[in-house]
Amino acid sequence: MSPLLTGMTLVLCVAMIVAALLAIRDPSPEVAKTDTGGLPIAILAAGLVSLIASILFLILAAPDVAMTEAAIGSGLTTFLFFFVLGRIRRHETSGDNHD
Amino acid sequence: MIDTPLNLLGALLLVAGAAFLLLGGLGLVRMPDLFNRIQAGTKATTLGTLLSLAGVACLQPDWGLKLLLIGLFILFTNPISSQVLARAAHRSGVEKSSLTSIDRLAEDQGAQP
Amino acid sequence: MMPSIAQLAMATGFILILIGFYGALTQRNLLRMIVAFTLSGTGVNIVIVAIGYMHGRTAPILDATVNAADAVSRVIDPVPQALVLTAIVIGLGVTALMLAYALKLHEQRRSLDIAKFTELKW
Amino acid sequence: MVEILVYLAATLVGLALLLALYRFVKGPSAADRVVAFDVLTIVGITGIVLVALAEGRGIYLDVALVYALLSFLGVIVIARYLERGL
C-alpha cells in the first residue's frame, strides 16, 4: 500500500511545516508586552511538530524512534516548557506587586 | 487483503470511524465558541477512534487485545481531559458565544467568590 | 514522477532545520529561541532517519512477519535509528539545561529579552 | 474492495487532520488551540493504527498507546497552566 503511505507523508509534511511556521511567528506587539505573552502557542506548535514527526518516523519504519519522540521529544519537553513558563509568570505577577 | 465478510465489515467500520473523525474536525471548525468546540471534539473523536479500532480489530483479529486496551484507555481519559480543559477555560474567562442563554456556574461563582 | 517517502521526509527535515535557524536568529525572547532550537533538532532527526530508509523494507524488529533467516533482505538500516534515539534523549537534557538557565536569568533580571543582557556585547 | 475502503478511510482521516490544523492555526484563544491539539493527537492515533495496518506490523500499536497517554497528560498540563495552577 505504498500510495497510501506516500499520501499520508505528504499531508503530515505540510502539517509540520505549517505548525513550525506558527511556532516561530513573530508575536504581535501587544501580545509581546509581557515575557510570557504568546509563548504557550509557540510551545504548543513546537510540540505539535514533534508529535507529527513521530507519525512520520513510524512511516519511515522506525518505531523505536517514533516512541521516543512521542514520549520524550513531544511529551516531556512540552511539559518542561510549561513548568518553566508557569514559574516565570509567577515571577512576573509577584514582581508587579513589588515594584 | 481478501474480501471475506469479516474483512468487509471491518473496512466499513473503519470508514464509519474515519467519517466521525472528519465530523469532529468539521465541528471544531464550525462551532462558534470554545465549549461547543470541546463538545464536538470530544464526542465525535472518541466514537470515531473506537469505531476505527474495532474495524482494524476485524481486519487483523490478532491485534484485538491491544486495540481493546487502546480503546479503553481513550474512553476513560478523553472525557477527563476535556472536563479539566473546560473547567480551566471557564475559570480563565474565555468568552462565550452570544447565543449562550444561561450560565449558572458564573452566577453561582459571582454570588460567593 | 512521484517523490519517494524518503525524499519527502528529507525535504521536510531540511525545511524544519532552516525554519528553526531563522527563528533562533531573529527572535529576541530567550524562550522563543529555545523553542526554535528544538524545532531544528527535530528536523535533523528526521533527516537522519530518512537517510536510513529503504523502499519496500520494514522495521528492524524480528517477529512473526519478519523471521531471522531473511532479515538481511527485509529490514532497514538500524544504525541511524539507534543514533537518533540517543540524540532525542540528549536533546531533552540540553533543553532542560537551557530552560534552567533562562529561568535563572529571568529571576535575576526580570526579563527574557536578549537585548537587555549586555555584559557580553562587544 | 477492502483496499478501496481503507484508502477512503485514510483520506477522511487526512481531511480531519487538516481541519483540526486549520483550527489550530486560526485560534483565536490559546484554549481553542489546545482543543485542536487534543483532536490532532486522537486523529494521530487512528493514523498510527492505519500505518500499522498498511505495513502489517502489530508491534507498531505500542506507539499508539503512548500517544493516548500523551494526549491526556498534555491537555491536563496546559489546562493547569491556563487556570494559573502551575
Next chain:
Amino acid sequence: MIKRFIALTLLLAIGGLFASLLLGYTPDSELNQTARYYAERTSPDIGAANIVTAIIVTYRGLDTLGEVTVLFLSAAIVGLVLALGGKSGKTGRGTVPVGELLTTGTRYLAPLIMLLGVYVFVNGHLTPGGGFQGGAILASGVLLLLLADPLKRFSHVLIATIESFAGLLYVLIGLFGLVLAGGFLDNRFLPTGELGALFSAGAIPLIYSLIGLKVGAEFASMLASLSESETS
C-alpha cells in the same frame, strides 16, 4: 531589519547546500556492511528480536552508559542551578485548587501509567519500547501525581536512592559481562533463550530495566526540582 536580511542570506546559503544534498541523494538498495552484520548476527549472537535495542544495549553499550551519565549530570545541574541563591520558604502555589475529577482520575490512572512504563522497558528487546521511553513514561506518571496534588513533596531521598542503585547495578552487570562473557556489558552471561520470549536475550531485559528506572528517576528529579524550588 538588517539583522533579518543577514539571517535570510545565511539561510539561503545553507538552503542551497541542503538542496544540492537532496538532489544528489540516491537511496541504497542494499544494506551497507555494518548494518548487514547487525541484521545477520543479532538474533544468533544476542538473541534480541529488536535490532535497535541490541545495538544500543550491547554493541554500543558503553555509549549508552555515557549517555545515561550525561543525563544524570544535566539533571543534577538543573537541580543545582535552580537551588542556587533562591530564597526559599515563600510559596506562591496552591492558589487554584485542583478539581475533584482530576484527583479521582489520577488515583486510578497513575498506577496504570506506571505499569505501562514497566511494560515498555521490560519488553525493550521485543517491542519498539526500551529503557528511555519507559523511563519517560514513569516520569510522566510522577508528573501526573505532581499536577493532581501541587503541594505534594516527593521524597528526593527515594528518587536519588533508586537512581544510584540502578546506576550501580548497571555497572555491576557490565563487570559481570567482562568476567563471565566476552567483554564489558556483554549480555551473554545469562542464557540467550528462545527468540521472542520475555526471558531471552541474556541480560538485555535486566539492563534495559535498570536504564529505565535510572532515566525515570532522573527525569522525575528534573520535573520535581522545576516545580518545587520556591525561589523569589
Next chain:
Amino acid sequence: MAKARASVLLFATLLGFWLLLNGSLATDVLVIGVIAALVITLLFRDSLAVVSEFRATPHALITAPSYVFYFLKELVRSNLRLASIVLSPALPLRPGIVKVRTRLKSRMGRLLLANSITLTPGTLTVELDGEWLYVHWVTVESEDVDAATADIVNGFERYLEVMYG
C-alpha cells in the same frame, strides 16, 4: 480491612492490565507481572480508598454490563445528534451552562457519572462541586435544576447507584 481489600483490588486490576498488554499467559510474563504489580501496589498503598468503592455484590455485577450497553447506545445517539447539528447549515444551537444535582456519594461513582455525561447527548461537565454538577448543554431544553437533572443525570445514576452508591 478496607485497605487490604483495596490493595487486592488494585493488584488484580494491574495484573489484568498487564496481561492485556502482553497478550500471553507464559510463565515469565506472569512472574514479571506479579512482581511489577506488587511493587506498584506497595508504592500507591496510601491513596487506595477510591479503588475499593466498587460494590462487588451480585446485583452490581449484573448491572455493570447493562450500564456499559446503555452507555454505548447513548454514545452513538449523541454522535448522531451532534452530526445533525454540525451538518445543518443553520447550526441550530442554544448553548448554556445548567446546574444539576447528583445523589451519588462515592468519588469514583461521581467521576464515572461526569465522564458518562460528557460523552453523551450534547452535554459536557464543566465543574463538579460536591453534589452539584455544572453542565454545558449545546441545546438547553430546561433551565430548572430538577428538570435538567431528570433529563441529564437520572439515566446513568440508576445504574451507577447500584454499582457505587
